[in-house]
């Protein structure tokens with residue numbers, strides 16, 4: 421795969437999977453607009469491609485519009501979108517029957533509406549470029565229930581799939597593809613609760629057919645494939661990256 425001459429807009433790039441995706445794209449020649457609400461991390465390696473880091477709250481449509489304009493100004497256009505940013509609030513996200521409704525709305529604004537913001541501001545630039553590819557991050561948790569419900573997370577991530585399929589149909593004529601990755605449990609800052617709990621990771625690994633939890637590189641590899649020309653006939657679908665967990669009874 422090569423991304424030389426391409427520009428990517430990667431959200432969640434101050435964190436686990438987004439940061440890895442941004443670095444891998446740069447290593448393969450892309451210029452990358454790295455976008456996150458967090459400050460720029462120290463550990464961005466130099467690659468063949470260049471980067472700009474844009475601190476932006478993606479749930480704010482005006483801020484996203486500005487970030488997209490900054491990316492276009494820096495690199496001349498946008499060909500690729502990785503919608504990676506998301507939140508899973510273990511303490512506050514719970515059953516729909518008793519969750520604080522402000523939490524519900526905030527989770528939806530970050531996990532789903534921010535992807536509407538990026539998609540609507542970036543699609544016109546992809547059209548100008550003659551095509552493009554979008555990858556949106558959901559979770560396997562929206563395909564199964566959980567005895568400890570996180571209903572805002574699950575429902576917002578289910579919406580990501582519906583949004584992606586609709587975009588795939590609407591934008592296919594413009595040679596713009598839209599696909600979703602459904603990660604299984606993966607080691608990243610989102611799973612900071614595992615840091616002091618080796619037993620939890622071990623227990624989880626035992627029920628995953630491939631015998632381990634995911635790494636950010638697993639998700640980045642899948643994302644880069646879907647963004648690349650190797651996936652040029654793939655749109656409107658989901659790629660499960662979970663070591664076989666969903667396949668289990």
Ligand SMILES: NC(=O)c1ccc[n+]([C@@H]2O[C@H](COP(=O)([O-])OP(=O)(O)OC[C@H]3O[C@@H](n4cnc5c(N)ncnc54)[C@H](O)[C@@H]3O)[C@@H](O)[C@H]2O)c1
Nearest residue numbers: 432434435436437457477478505506559605606608609610
């Ligand atoms: N780690 C897992 O086990 C796992 C499993 C399934 C799905 N996912 C999904 O994969 C994606 C990446 O997860 P991760 O593990 O890298 O998480 P992470 O917490 O390491 O990174 C997410 C990033 O999103 C950013 N972000 C949050 N709200 C934002 C906002 N309003 N504006 C801009 N940036 C914002 C955070 O600052 C963070 O850097 C997420 O969408 C997550 O839901 C993760």
